[in-house]
Amino acid sequence: RSPKQLLIVMFFNYAIAPFFMLLLAKIFLSGEPDLYTGxxxxxxxxxxxxxIVFTYLAAGNGPLAIILVAVNSIIQMILIPVYAKLLLGEVNFDVWVVGESVVLYLGIPLIAGILTRFLGVRRFGEGWFHKLKFYLDTMSIVGLLFTLVVMFALKGDLILKNPLLIVQMAIPMTIFFWVMFVAVYLTGWKLGLDYKDAVAVGFNGTGRDFEIAIAIAITAFSPAVALATVIGPLIEVPVMLVLVWFAKKTEYRLFGSSGKSVGESIVQDRRQGTEALKNSINS
Structure with missing residues (x-):
């Protein structure tokens, strides 16, 4: 396939997103150093x-989203410590601790995932692995819903006790996610991508790795900075779900697609996946 999709995501993720977030932090949080850092x-x-889940919900190209995620997993292990030092050079922190956090929370799971797939395919065969993946796709939706419930259950008191803090973080973050998604999504459209690829590229160029942000904040920064990063997913997940709706609403207007609902598209993808699975097993 053309490297166009990958190049779009790499450009927005590493040449635009960190610096755009820095700009928003300077505009909205220059007087709040802990929130600024977070x-x-x-x-x-x-x-x-x-x-991957948001791409799936918007009936985007799931395999492309997975490839982009894999590439981002490798690249950010190298660039996170560099960008942390570059963008937060005036803040007192140990960049080596940041690097250790990246290896612990990204490197080890990545290696474990590669080994699991290799050993699983070797032991049970490719057909078994695809069958397992087919059922795990459904679990990803359940996982998203579970994450939403747990986040708001555990952090509901945080919202009630710090409403101003939430608003201070929500304004720049909402701007960030909307501007980034629209920019990446429309770039894909302008460069001739179809709807499924444009959605996959859009979400991969927009979503942020809140898990690694929280891990770095806890290990290398003050508790107040960690608190600021914990607020992030409480804002990001609802906004991204709205962007799923936005993508589906603009599908027909921009791409001239069939205008099928998310549910109809998912059913069609599942039928195609079932046929591919049967062909794989039969062969």
């Missing part, structure tokens, strides 16, 4: 988990 940390790394 917001910049949040913008450092692209998401490598939830964007």
């Amino acid at each position: 917001l910049v940390l949040y913008g450092l790394a692209p998401c490598i988990a939830m964007v």
Whole structure:
């Protein structure tokens, strides 16, 4: 396939997103050093988990989203410490601790995933692995819903006790996610991508890796900075769900697609996946 999709995501994730988040932090949080640091940390790394679910919900290209996530997983292990030092150079922190956090929370799971797939295919065969993946796709939606419930259950008191804090973080973050998604999504459209690819590129170029941001904040920064990063997913997940709706609403207007609902598209994808699975097993 053309490298166009990958180049779009790499450009927006590493040449635009961290610096755009830095700009928003300077505009909205220059008088709040802990929130400022937390917001910049949040913008450092692209998401490598939830964007697959959001792409799926918007009936985008799931395999492309997975490939982009895999590439981002490798690249950000190298660039996160560099960007942390570059964008937060005036803040006192140990860049080596940041690097250790990246290896612990990104490197080890990545290696474990590669080994699991290799050993699973070797032991049970490719057909078994695809069958397992087919059922795990459904679990990803359940996982998203569970994450939403747990986040708001555990952090509901945080919202009630710090409403101003939430608003201070929500304004720049909402601007960030909307501007980034629209920019990446429309760039894909302008460069001739179809709807499924444009959606996959859009979410991969927009979502942030809040897990690694929280991990770095806890290990290398003050508790107040960690608190700021914890607020992030409480804002990001609802906004990204709205962007799923936005993508589906603009599908027909921009791409001239069939205008099928998300549910209809998912059913069609599942039928295609079932046929592919049967062909794989039969062969």
